Amino acid sequence: MKKIMAVASWILSAGLLLTGCGSSAEYATQEIEQETTIRMAVPYDNPYYETVLTALIEDYMVEHESVRVELEFLPYQNYERTITSMAANGEQADLILVDNAYIPMLVQRGILADIDVWLNQTDLADKLDADMIPNASDNDNLYGCPFLCWTYELYYDEDKISRNMVTSLASWQELENYARRSLAAGQKMFAIAASDTEELSYQFQELLLSENANLYTLRVAESSETLKGLAELLSIGAFPIECLDWNQTDLTRKFAQGAVVTMLNRSTQVPFLEKTDPDMNWGVVEMPIQQGKSHIMGIQSIVVAANADTAAYDFLEWLMQKEQVRKVATELNGVAVRTDVRQELEAEGIEGPVRRQSLQYGGSFQSWPVISETMRSGVRNLLMGSRTPMESLRDMQYTISQYYVW
Numbered sequence: 001m002k003k004i005m006a007v008a009s010w011i012l013s014a015g016l017l018l019t020g021c022g023s024s025a026e027y028a029t030q031e032i033e034q035e036t037t038i039r040m041a042v043p044y045d046n047p048y049y050e051t052v053l054t055a056l057i058e059d060y061m062v063e064h065e066s067v068r069v070e071l072e073f074l075p076y077q078n079y080e081r082t083i084t085s086m087a088a089n090g091e092q093a094d095l096i097l098v099d100n101a102y103i104p105m106l107v108q109r110g111i112l113a114d115i116d117v118w119l120n121q122t123d124l125a126d127k128l129d130a131d132m133i134p135n136a137s138d139n140d141n142l143y144g145c146p147f148l149c150w151t152y153e154l155y156y157d158e159d160k161i162s163r164n165m166v167t168s169l170a171s172w173q174e175l176e177n178y179a180r181r182s183l184a185a186g187q188k189m190f191a192i193a194a195s196d197t198e199e200l201s202y203q204f205q206e207l208l209l210s211e212n213a214n215l216y217t218l219r220v221a222e223s224s225e226t227l228k229g230l231a232e233l234l235s236i237g238a239f240p241i242e243c244l245d246w247n248q249t250d251l252t253r254k255f256a257q258g259a260v261v262t263m264l265n266r267s268t269q270v271p272f273l274e275k276t277d278p279d280m281n282w283g284v285v286e287m288p289i290q291q292g293k294s295h296i297m298g299i300q301s302i303v304v305a306a307n308a309d310t311a312a313y314d315f316l317e318w319l320m321q322k323e324q325v326r327k328v329a330t331e332l333n334g335v336a337v338r339t340d341v342r343q344e345l346e347a348e349g350i351e352g353p354v355r356r357q358s359l360q361y362g363g364s365f366q367s368w369p370v371i372s373e374t375m376r377s378g379v380r381n382l383l384m385g386s387r388t389p390m391e392s393l394r395d396m397q398y399t400i401s402q403y404y405v406w
Helices: 047-063 079-088 100-108 116-120 163-167 172-184 197-210 226-235 241-245 248-256 267-276 311-319 322-331 339-347 365-383 389-403
Strands: 003-007 015-018 027-030 036-044 067-075 095-099 144-157 262-266 282-286 295-304
Touching: 036 047, 036 079, 036 311, 047 067, 047 267, 047 311, 047 322, 067 079, 067 311, 079 095, 079 100, 095 100, 095 144, 095 311, 100 144, 100 197, 100 295, 100 365, 144 163, 144 197, 144 267, 144 311, 144 322, 163 282, 172 226, 197 226, 197 262, 197 295, 197 365, 226 365, 226 389, 241 365, 248 262, 248 267, 262 267, 267 282, 295 311, 322 339, 365 389
Parallel strands: 036 067, 036 095
Antiparallel strands: 003 067, 015 027, 095 295, 144 262, 144 282, 144 295
């Protein structure tokens, strides 16, 4: 269900005036004399996420009195299709929080503004984490500011499985052996979120890395046991087929309810899990990886609509300042999107060094949605029983190998 939350205040400071558009835009500061309304579309993830974002808006309102900000929480499922539909009807928001993976599609449809010139006129150009930028750019044009970043982690129920056992599960065979013992005790062993394309494709990549494989090596059939491992867990009943209908928040709830004893989920689910069941004893570890020690990062960036109100740029610059970036990273258990903030948190022992794998692909900037949907179809068909592991692998190999560069 769509939620709209509006908060109003009056601006005391200057705003940015956009005198052009695209890469030739020039910006100048000008005092905003009348009340301005800007809209920001956000995927509705979980109640805690909503609380943090709403608090940010309220803080902004204290400082800026003549800008009215409306946060539009849209359904997480089909979020990107909703965004494109709104744009087609001339209803798009000024700012949009979107997974980096979907930026190519929005660029192709002419929905987004190129923010290079604006960025270079702020102090942000050299402060944003360079590893989070490539998939938000095209031909040296930048279309998004990274806002929320997370890695994937293995959550386990401490009352049903020990930390030592979890950290020793370094292969699918070990996971399967433990799963059989868990089943004997009436417990489902392992689950992922599989209802959304990006949730499933990102988590599948994390599972590939755990076997020292990646998308590039999918062209070699023997390079990964991941699909075989998933199929085996499913066949013995240790992997709930119901997860095909679960998003990441659904999975967190199921874990808190005891439906599974371990789950692969993004790091930003930690505060939501803490609120969902404050009394649950659970732990979290990095997904065991045989070699390499790299983890997939999930990134949501704030993009600007091509016809956005100029006040939206002032709001975006405020969101990217150190205080706000630090708040988002710490309160949502994510990775700071500014290198200076991340370094400060590491020095304070709040955030550990992040080992991450940048997603890189050759050819067209528009290729990622094709790669992602190819993975989604292959894994879902496997879990639904319509394809064998080898058939699913062959389904993915040709398309992905055309675009992907590791």
